[in-house]
Amino acid sequence: xxxxxxxxxxxxxxxxxxxxxxxxxxxxxxxxxxxxxxxxxxxxxxxxxxxxxxxxxxxxxxxxxxxxxxxxxxxxxxxxxxxxxxxxxxxxxxxxxxxxxxxxxxxxxxxxxxxxxxxxxxxx
Amino acid sequence: xxxxxxxxxxxxxxxxxxxxxxxxxxxxxxxxxxxxxxxxxxxxxxxxxxxxxxxxxxxxxxxxxxxxxxxxxxxxxxxxxxxxxxxxxxxxxxxxxxxxxxxxxxxxxxxxxxxxxxxxxxxxxxxxxxxxxxxxxxxxxxxxxxxxxxxxxxxxxxxxxxxxxxxxxxxxxxxxxxxxxxxxxxxxxxxxxxxxxxxxxxxxxxxxxxxxxxxxxxxxxxxxxxxxxxxxxxxxxxxxxxxxxxxxxxxxxxxxxxxxx
Amino acid sequence: xxxxxxxxxxxxxxxxxxxxxxxxxxxxxxxxxxxxxxxxxxxxxxxxxxxxxxxxxxxxxxxxxxxxxxxxxxxxxxxxxxxxxxxxxxxxxxxxxxxxxxxxxxxxxxxxxxxxxxxxxxxxxxxxxxxxxxxxxxxxxxxxxxxxxxxxxxxxxxxxxxxxxxxxxxxxxxxxxxxxxxxxxxxxxxxxxxxxxxxxxxxxxxxxxxxxxxxxxxxxxxxxxxxxxxxxxxxxxxxxxxxxxxxxxxxxxxxxxxxxxxxxxxxxxxxxxxxxxxxx
Numbered sequence: 001x002x003x004x005x006x007x008x009x010x011x012x013x014x015x016x017x018x019x020x021x022x023x024x025x026x027x028x029x030x031x032x033x034x035x036x037x038x039x040x041x042x043x044x045x046x047x048x049x050x051x052x053x054x055x056x057x058x059x060x061x062x063x064x065x066x067x068x069x070x071x072x073x074x075x076x077x078x079x080x081x082x083x084x085x086x087x088x089x090x091x092x093x094x095x096x097x098x099x100x101x102x103x104x105x106x107x108x109x110x111x112x113x114x115x116x117x118x119x120x121x122x123x124x
Numbered sequence: 125x126x127x128x129x130x131x132x133x134x135x136x137x138x139x140x141x142x143x144x145x146x147x148x149x150x151x152x153x154x155x156x157x158x159x160x161x162x163x164x165x166x167x168x169x170x171x172x173x174x175x176x177x178x179x180x181x182x183x184x185x186x187x188x189x190x191x192x193x194x195x196x197x198x199x200x201x202x203x204x205x206x207x208x209x210x211x212x213x214x215x216x217x218x219x220x221x222x223x224x225x226x227x228x229x230x231x232x233x234x235x236x237x238x239x240x241x242x243x244x245x246x247x248x249x250x251x252x253x254x255x256x257x258x259x260x261x262x263x264x265x266x267x268x269x270x271x272x273x274x275x276x277x278x279x280x281x282x283x284x285x286x287x288x289x290x291x292x293x294x295x296x297x298x299x300x301x302x303x304x305x306x307x308x309x310x311x312x313x314x315x316x317x318x319x320x321x322x323x324x325x326x327x328x329x330x331x332x333x334x335x336x337x338x339x340x341x342x343x344x345x346x347x348x349x350x351x352x353x354x355x356x357x358x359x360x361x362x363x364x365x366x367x368x369x370x371x372x373x374x375x376x377x378x379x380x381x382x383x384x385x
Numbered sequence: 386x387x388x389x390x391x392x393x394x395x396x397x398x399x400x401x402x403x404x405x406x407x408x409x410x411x412x413x414x415x416x417x418x419x420x421x422x423x424x425x426x427x428x429x430x431x432x433x434x435x436x437x438x439x440x441x442x443x444x445x446x447x448x449x450x451x452x453x454x455x456x457x458x459x460x461x462x463x464x465x466x467x468x469x470x471x472x473x474x475x476x477x478x479x480x481x482x483x484x485x486x487x488x489x490x491x492x493x494x495x496x497x498x499x500x501x502x503x504x505x506x507x508x509x510x511x512x513x514x515x516x517x518x519x520x521x522x523x524x525x526x527x528x529x530x531x532x533x534x535x536x537x538x539x540x541x542x543x544x545x546x547x548x549x550x551x552x553x554x555x556x557x558x559x560x561x562x563x564x565x566x567x568x569x570x571x572x573x574x575x576x577x578x579x580x581x582x583x584x585x586x587x588x589x590x591x592x593x594x595x596x597x598x599x600x601x602x603x604x605x606x607x608x609x610x611x612x613x614x615x616x617x618x619x620x621x622x623x624x625x626x627x628x629x630x631x632x633x634x635x636x637x638x639x640x641x642x643x644x645x646x647x648x649x650x651x652x653x654x655x656x657x658x659x660x661x662x663x664x665x
Contacts, residue, residue: 006639006640007640008640009640011637012640036556039556039557040557043549043552043577045556045559045580046559047414127453131456134455134456139486142485146482149472150472153473214470217469218464218469220436221436221463221464222486225455226455381438383438385437
């Protein structure tokens, strides 16, 4: 995993896990990897993963079944989408808008570009 | 004293054995090559002695000189190098952080230099001695006479213990060229020791003869056992034991205080 | 777990490398020890390993003073120095001879680690390159299962895939009862593994703070043009303009740029000292 320069690593991993849930790599009810397993996979400090899991629990994306471990919560896909959307709108969108304004790109042009993009993805 | 008792409490003989094995495996090649070289050297020397030694007596003394020379030389080199990994960069960090007690290290050195080495040396000597027999079918080669000039058993054993004790200390005390420095130190010490011994004799027998006797012992003195009686006198034995114990304690202290600066 | 109290030490009488230096290393943490060349990082590690004795003050590991340096002190500790010398033997013999000194040594773990590093146990140590020797030592050190691991420039000499392997091995080995102290100049190699940063400069503790506290207090901001005088705590030129360290006014933690942070701390000691108060 490549980490970006701006955000704390534990939060970047939260977002990564949200993506995994949205892409249905991780499903509701799945047992999630142990702290150590994920730390080894992502080559980060286990304490960082522990913090990520705390955050996920406080967001109700992950539930702790006592004695068994952590599991992906019900309706996790909706929650994850909601969270990532909020993040995107708050952090990435203003930057994009800045550029759109700076380069004077019209909404029509943008719309067209978005269509070509989605078409390309579908073909793949 | 507190640290000493903590070392005794966690003492493990098993670790002493591990240390000895560690030493052996680290220097295995050198040790084996040296053993073969020694065997060949002794073999050739014994052949030459028998060939050119005129009498049995002369042969005995030559063998004795060979024996003392070899043991002193090899034992001193072995002992001075025993702790060389603690002294030499860059391996000293790993060597010194190996989990064991200073007392265990010292005991492993004592076992190697004072028990294993004499046994191995004797075996090599006996082997080389028997290898010369086929060349002298018409003669009987005299086996080694341990004390041909009458120094006495106790002193001989003392020398063979004293050499490792001295050089183990030297290997820990001197940072550079410890072997030659230990020899110089022991010459200095012997000088002082001779002076002290002479002084003691002077108190007992205040004549010029006692000095002369110490400095230039006559052959007769060896033969009638006078030398042996001096070297095996209680005073001399007690003095040697005290001295060797002090040297060992000093080595223990040096081991404990060794740093990697 | 590792406690250094009022340490004073100098290689010569005139110059003290450490003076009245105190620091505490907790278990369950991975410490990054940073400092310029000659700032005393390796010396501190040697002092903790009991290989150098303090001139005054002391170093206590698990309740035992380093001056004791007996089996009980040493068997819970492993140091991998930057320069080392391995004996002339195969890896398998090396383990047979040195493993008995560590009670908790695991031969299975060692075999696994070697495999991860792609080294065969039948190889002779003297024939290995520096980097491969280091991999053997790292595998051995991690397999001893000691509680204090001192790694001096562990990524030095390692190739790119082995750095990845090392990160994975450290992540797997970092348990709550263990303490890693890692010195490094290659800050990017291990940055995501560190819990805690310790920056030392001759005689001084410039920073001693957990990564999350640092991230709460400061953030790293790009500037398209040179920032004004009091706008930043420190700034330097970057690829796209300037990057500056500013006080973090939000509640959110950002990512720490270790390189910029280190440069900033060295250049603006007073400002950072006031912000982090490393000696309290």
